[in-house]
Amino acid sequence: MKFNISDYPSSYLSVAFEKGERLITEKGVLIFCDGEYSFENKVEIESYQNWVAKLFGKSISYNIYTANEALKMALSPKDSSEIFKIDVFEDNPVLFEPNLHFARTINLEVKLEKKDWKSTLNDGLKLKTFGSGTVFLKGYGKIILQEIESEKPVYIDEDALIAFEERLEVKTISKGVKELLTSGEGFIYSVKGKGKIWLQTRQKGEDSSSGGLIDGIFSFLK
Template identity: 30%
Template sequence: MAEYDFEITSRPSYSLLKINLKDQEIMTETGSMVYKDNSVNIETSAKGGVLGVLKRAVVGESIFMNKLSGSGRIALAPGYSGDIVHHELNGTLYASSGAYLASSSDLSIDTKFGGGKTFFGGKGLFLMKIEGSGDVFLSSYGAVEEIDLNNESIMVDNGNLVAFTGDLSYNLGKVGGLKSTLLGGEGLIYNFSGTGKIYIQTRNIESFIDFITPYLPTPKQG
């Protein structure tokens, strides 16, 4: 059962997370608050101390987090268009860079190397590791789809991965083929196997950046 009284509105393109706190507290990504009642307190801190700051910087998240506490209404949203999904955690969840929005205040949050025998570079090498029992809210670029594996295996593009449960085995690798050949490089993919859940996003923000870059104005020379 969810810890918070919440609803997600304006789905799936411009989702807004509304929570009615009842003498509770919740951790949120900085910059995600849209509004709050004046009865709700807000405190900004660097969770995990100096080491936590360094780890969050590596994974691409804000080095600070907000703790909202008390009783009243709050609303949260990510900085880009897309969906929000709720995950009821009882164990371990790994989230990709930028996917974390909010969570129960007593959950443990750390950073884990995403895998791979060599340093490929780019998004996805480091994952946010969330452990414990409670609520986790994730954001996506595009809509969120859930994939349930039952002693199965699947390949997911790194740029479309949102999160996955810790009971899955995984490794990060390169993939070639026509698409990567045309783009002049190789993509990164996650290979998953076992039984568990994967959250994917229907759009890839890196592909979107590649799409719009040729249309951006360039600085004039001289």
């Protein structure tokens, strides 16, 4: 299976399948396919945690596409988000915001991170990868990959940090009620250690992308 993400803005994912290859995606993202495929819906309602996670934007079901022949497929978000790719390894899981999952290879699982309620209230819910494979996530504005290597905390706005490697130490902090009310800033993350983080420059609902999708959607067939 080969992947290509088109240029920003209005990025989409094109996938070249060999017969029998499979891909898990969010519902409603298929735009185009030039061959025969099989389709099934995977429901993930194994525990109350998935229903709780749904409140934070996690889907409780996904689509699984299986290529019945060699084919090409185009997939796109339905909003103004942009797609980015993370190659994940079993010994270095990645955590990310539940509502930003877009697609992943069949050998990679994502599950709700297990932690106590106090930590959940402080840091919110995160999905965690299990296994090795490729996950495609969504973000808004420009997506920035930043490598951290510091025992001194690096401070990041809570709305900017959308994914990070588990090996990093990530905590939320508040800079105080008075400053919170006067600065317009919410909570911020304190990040330290060695690893990668992914940042977005805007939030959902802002003018983060524009135009170009329909004009370019068939270019991956060339």
